[in-house]
Amino acid sequence: MTFSMQIRKMALLFLLLGLAWVLWSGYFKPLLLGLGFASCLLTVYLAKRMGYFEPELFALRIGAGIFRYWLWLLVEIARSSLAVARVVLDPELPVSPQLLELDIRDQDPVDQVILGNSMTLTPGTLTVDLHGGKLQVHALTQHEAQHVREGTMLRRLARVRGQ
Secondary structure (H helix, E strand, C coil), rough: CCHHHHHHHHHHHHHHHHHHHHHCCCCHHHHHHHHHHHHHHHHHHHHHHHHCCHHHHHCCCCCCHHHHHHHHHHHHHHHHHHHHHHHHCCCCCCCCCCEEEEEECCCCCHHHHHHHHHHCCCCEEEEEEECEEEEEEEECHHHHHHHHHHCCCHHHHHHCCCC
């Protein structure tokens, strides 16, 4: 990526952050505007230091398929919510918590994060750790653990990314 392209992306991030600051704060006093300006500069600086503008790391390369994935994820969230509600309302409380480890080293780093976040959004499962291509997931019930082992979410995400 050329230097001028990086500068443009940094300027765009700064403008979006500044606009969000002004719109959400609703205050136009010089001190608060100055603090907002400073926080936007600090955020852009930290994003640059973290490699946010490196194309190979954060180039999402996701097309229209992401909307189908989001729709599927919303259905999964609703399904899991009902399943967890049934478990909680059952007088015998049939839980069988498990900690699972998935090896997802062959996945793109962005896919790893999306997968971890998707599992956390789905009731009954929680991403505990993602390190070195290993995803640790806590499952509340045997059924949810089986769902994680089957890898449905990973296959759906791979289909979105065209893999």
